Amino acid sequence: MKREKVIQVADLTKRFGDFAAVDAISFDVYRGEIFGFLGANGAGKTTAMKMLIGISNPTSGQAQVAGFDVFTHAEDIKKNIGYMSQKFALYDDLTVRENIRFFGGIYGLSRGRIKEKSDALIEELGLQGAAHKLVGALPLGWKQKLSFSVALIHDPKIVFLDEPTGGVDPITRRQFWEMIYKAAHQGTTVFVTTHYMDEAEYCDRVSIMVNGKIEALDSPKLLKEQFQAANMNDVFLKLARG
Amino acid sequence: MKTILYIIQKEFKQIFRNKGMLPIIFVLPLLQLIILSNAATFEVQHIKFGYIDGDHSATSRALVEKFDASSYFEVWTDFPSEVQASAAMLRGEVDVVLNIPPYFERDLQKDKHQSLGVTINAIDGAAAGVENVYVTQIIQGFNQGLRVDLQQITDQQVQAMAIETIPLFWYNETLNYKTFMVPGILVLLVTMITLFLSGMNIVREKEIGTLEQINVTPIKKRQFIIGKLFPFWVIGMGLLTIGLIIAKLIFDVPILGSLPLMYLYTSIYILVVLGIGLFISNFTDTQQQAMFIAWFFTVIFILMSGLFTPIESMPKWAQVLTEFNPIKYFVEVMRMVMLKGSGFMDILPQLSKTLLYALIMNGLAVWSYRKTS
Numbered sequence: 356m357k358r359e360k361v362i363q364v365a366d367l368t369k370r371f372g373d374f375a376a377v378d379a380i381s382f383d384v385y386r387g388e389i390f391g392f393l394g395a396n397g398a399g400k401t402t403a404m405k406m407l408i409g410i411s412n413p414t415s416g417q418a419q420v421a422g423f424d425v426f427t428h429a430e431d432i433k434k435n436i437g438y439m440s441q442k443f444a445l446y447d448d449l450t451v452r453e454n455i456r457f458f459g460g461i462y463g464l465s466r467g468r469i470k471e472k473s474d475a476l477i478e479e480l481g482l483q484g485a486a487h488k489l490v491g492a493l494p495l496g497w498k499q500k501l502s503f504s505v506a507l508i509h510d511p512k513i514v515f516l517d518e519p520t521g522g523v524d525p526i527t528r529r530q531f532w533e534m535i536y537k538a539a540h541q542g543t544t545v546f547v548t549t550h551y552m553d554e555a556e557y558c559d560r561v562s563i564m565v566n567g568k569i570e571a572l573d574s575p576k577l578l579k580e581q582f583q584a585a586n587m588n589d590v591f592l593k594l595a596r597g
Numbered sequence: 598m599k600t601i602l603y604i605i606q607k608e609f610k611q612i613f614r615n616k617g618m619l620p621i622i623f624v625l626p627l628l629q630l631i632i633l634s635n636a637a638t639f640e641v642q643h644i645k646f647g648y649i650d651g652d653h654s655a656t657s658r659a660l661v662e663k664f665d666a667s668s669y670f671e672v673w674t675d676f677p678s679e680v681q682a683s684a685a686m687l688r689g690e691v692d693v694v695l696n697i698p699p700y701f702e703r704d705l706q707k708d709k710h711q712s713l714g715v716t717i718n719a720i721d722g723a724a725a726g727v728e729n730v731y732v733t734q735i736i737q738g739f740n741q742g743l744r745v746d747l748q749q750i751t752d753q754q755v756q757a758m759a760i761e762t763i764p765l766f767w768y769n770e771t772l773n774y775k776t777f778m779v780p781g782i783l784v785l786l787v788t789m790i791t792l793f794l795s796g797m798n799i800v801r802e803k804e805i806g807t808l809e810q811i812n813v814t815p816i817k818k819r820q821f822i823i824g825k826l827f828p829f830w831v832i833g834m835g836l837l838t839i840g841l842i843i844a845k846l847i848f849d850v851p852i853l854g855s856l857p858l859m860y861l862y863t864s865i866y867i868l869v870v871l872g873i874g875l876f877i878s879n880f881t882d883t884q885q886q887a888m889f890i891a892w893f894f895t896v897i898f899i900l901m902s903g904l905f906t907p908i909e910s911m912p913k914w915a916q917v918l919t920e921f922n923p924i925k926y927f928v929e930v931m932r933m934v935m936l937k938g939s940g941f942m943d944i945l946p947q948l949s950k951t952l953l954y955a956l957i958m959n960g961l962a963v964w965s966y967r968k969t970s
Contacts, residue, residue, distance in 0.1 A: 410812045411970050438813040442806035448611050460603030461816050
């Protein structure tokens, strides 16, 4: 049986003047997959991701996300995706519960559903004691886990994570990946960018971007065979150095 | 609609949780209202007055006493010579010097006319003009009294010599400066606070990155903008209310017109200001930039509003520019309704222009707000 494609990208390009930040990339992502989107700083990962989540207009090419075209139906895409940016983007001056309620509210969840979700989420993250604390007072690791959970609050088909584990300790990173696995297991597609090559090993498939182009795309195992490398780190170095 | 309520709820929480902002929103403006209304006055008083008495006669002393008795002048000193008087004016010790020539009394009685020299420090031209009027009034008053005296001595027939004008000051009978200023300064406060808060609010979300998070949600542009601006609209109306209470209780400014009319106008006016604020925040990336642009416009709007200087005395081109100044309309309406008791039909021109302005600004603001870059 052919698996369902939830992201289809063909020749997607973004130019800023003469510079092609994203240069005709093409790939597909399947339902329930953990798709690693790798690349050095400035390779164009974030730009590509912003086009897929509908906050940046592509210059040319085609892309469908959750069955909707990024050019014409960006707002429909937004109902079906979750997003967690590099920058922590919950409100520091609202409490944990208030943040959950706000984002639940603007995704159109009912009052009862928000209550239910909040309780489950706080329980799951072990934040019972901190539910009425301002988010700004939480440690970074907790903040990251909370924003991931908030990104999933409306049960999106796809969740986009932009370097979600930047700056957090190894234990929290591990817990974070457990959360990612759990979401994927429940059928959510996970699209994740990262700098950590050990994290790349956790992905089902990985693409590596160099200077705006996708230079390699396959499962970590096959990529290591293809580049005759012991680990993903070596694969990355071979590609990134050309 | 529900979405808008969630945003409004969030905004109010953030505003009232910010302990640094609350006093800025509510306490500082009212302090300003009280301080500025008392201090910002164009009444020229406490004029430092000096004189050179070359005559030392009963008449010259009587003239100086007239100045001393006036509440406008503070008789500072008499100078033995013009040289000393000029030096004192250079040092800023006197603003007005009256020069009474020698033989003033004798020549006045003999020739029936005399000249007096008056020197006025005219660095502030407007104040100098007013001082000149005061000086002239006092000398004329003195002159009339003197004439009657002289005529009684020389001429038994008292003639009606002068035409007297009896001015009536309408709408502000006592020429109380505060009555004039309080409505205007109230306008400034409502404008500045709502402009700055709305201008900075969305830029702040840009800066901390939460705006991007909002843009990834299916929220609609108008929902977001209404939800964002409504709290500041409420704050603006609240400021007007507190300001009016202060105007009545502390300054006893008459409120002749209808309060609902004032509220109706203000509710539309604040939409203009919020639209401008939002428009600014769409074109700036940091709160600092937004602040500078908001300041630039505020200063121009205030100085060209007719609040401090009458629009009628501005050059023609400047008068045309003031047509685009929302503060001008607000100042006019507040003064008309509060002091003249103007009704709906009287302020209709201002009201309709403001409404048009609000539609245009908010249209531009919504149009220029982009969820997608």
